[in-house]
Amino acid sequence: xxxxxxxxxxxxxxxxxxxxxxxxxxxxxxxxxxxxxxxxxxxxxxxxxxxxxxxxxxxxxxxxxxxxxxxxxxxxxxxxxxxxxxxxxxxxxxxxxxxxxxxxxxxxxxxxxxxxxxxxxxxxxxxxxxxxxxxxxxxxxxxxxxxxxxxxxxxxxxxxxxxxxxxxxxxxxxxxxxxxxxxxxxxxxxxxxxxxxxxxxxxxxxxxxxxxxxxxxxxxxxxxxxxxxxxxxxxxxxxxxxxxxxxxxxxxxx
Numbered sequence: 001x002x003x004x005x006x007x008x009x010x011x012x013x014x015x016x017x018x019x020x021x022x023x024x025x026x027x028x029x030x031x032x033x034x035x036x037x038x039x040x041x042x043x044x045x046x047x048x049x050x051x052x053x054x055x056x057x058x059x060x061x062x063x064x065x066x067x068x069x070x071x072x073x074x075x076x077x078x079x080x081x082x083x084x085x086x087x088x089x090x091x092x093x094x095x096x097x098x099x100x101x102x103x104x105x106x107x108x109x110x111x112x113x114x115x116x117x118x119x120x121x122x123x124x125x126x127x128x129x130x131x132x133x134x135x136x137x138x139x140x141x142x143x144x145x146x147x148x149x150x151x152x153x154x155x156x157x158x159x160x161x162x163x164x165x166x167x168x169x170x171x172x173x174x175x176x177x178x179x180x181x182x183x184x185x186x187x188x189x190x191x192x193x194x195x196x197x198x199x200x201x202x203x204x205x206x207x208x209x210x211x212x213x214x215x216x217x218x219x220x221x222x223x224x225x226x227x228x229x230x231x232x233x234x235x236x237x238x239x240x241x242x243x244x245x246x247x248x249x250x251x252x253x254x
Contacts, residue, residue: 001052004061011099014058019102020252021058022244023092024048025117026109027066030074032175032201032220034194034228036183037076038064040110043179044153046186047240048107055245060096063089063106066113070206073213082116089120090127097146103252104148107244109179111152121148149251154178156243159236166232170200172223174216178236180225185233193226200224 003011003021026041036042041064052059068079080088093104106117124146154160163171163178171178184191201220206212 001056002049002059002061006058011058015100018058018252019100020105020248021060021096021101021103022048022052022105022107022248023060023063024109025063025066025106025113027068027113028064028076028078029068029071029110030077030175030219031180032223032225033196033218034192034225035175035180035219036187036190039175039179039183040066042109042186043182044107044109046182047153047237047244050237050241051244051248054241055249057245057248060092063092066110067116068110068112070112070209070212071219072209074219082119085113085116086120086123089117090123093124093146093148094127102146103254104146105248105251106148106150108150108152114150114152117150121150124148147251147254151244151247153240153244156240156247158239158243162236162239166235167224167227170222170224170227172201172221173203174221174223175201175219175225176223177225177227177232180228181230181233182236182240183233184228184230185237188230191230196220196224196226199226 024044026044028037028041030037031039041062045062048059051057065078065080066085067082068077071077072079096104108117167177201216201223203222204215
């Protein structure tokens with residue numbers, strides 16, 4: 001069940017059964033020669049949608065632009081300032097709290113978002129401690145507190161075991177065959193065949209956008225995404241969906 005493809009009475013009926021929502025959150029940034037710019041947002045979106053369809057979980061709209069300044073040497077990347085991202089997440093959360101949501105499960109697809117998401121949680125908790133979204137105080141009330149949780153999709157139980165089995169060599173850390181495969185499972189029409197040179201990209205530090213482009217001219221870090229394929233993506237998504245349903249249900253009931 002997707003929030004943006006639902007009517008307000010349908011969401012109201014959902015709230016009578018559950019106060020929890022899953023929000024995919026990611027980034028719009030380069031992912032090498034054959035990876036989609038939306039990869040880090042599409043991976044949690046694809047996993048979240050399938051989990052929602054299978055288990056009746058309400059899936060919010062994807063927060064699809066995040067912390068990507070170090071990718072700005074590559075055309076198409078879009079980034080937010082940390083303060084902008086925190087403010088937007090806070091506004092999303094306050095809106096949901098106003099309607100009665102009490103649990104927000106943020107399914108993340110971009111490692112560069114983690115610090116900012118964690119900081120956003122502090123801002124969100126500060127806001128809901130002192131305001132219920134309509135000007136009233138929570139102090140002394142019976143309104144349950146809002147809880148947020150962050151889960152990176154690749155850290156879901158069993159997911160990296162599948163990724164390592166599928167790609168024992170050349171997984172790397174950016175523009176990986178695993179994440180590219182997940183996007184192709186969701187969008188098979190986007191499959192691209194691109195020769196990689198060198199086959200496995202080098203590893204190294206990331207200092208800033210210009211330095212990144214010099215060190216990793218095609219955008220990859222330690223990876224060989226030419227191995228990506230739709231079948232592998234389906235296996236990874238299946239493992240992630242199973243894990244996220246279990247984890248979401250536990251969180252929703254907490």
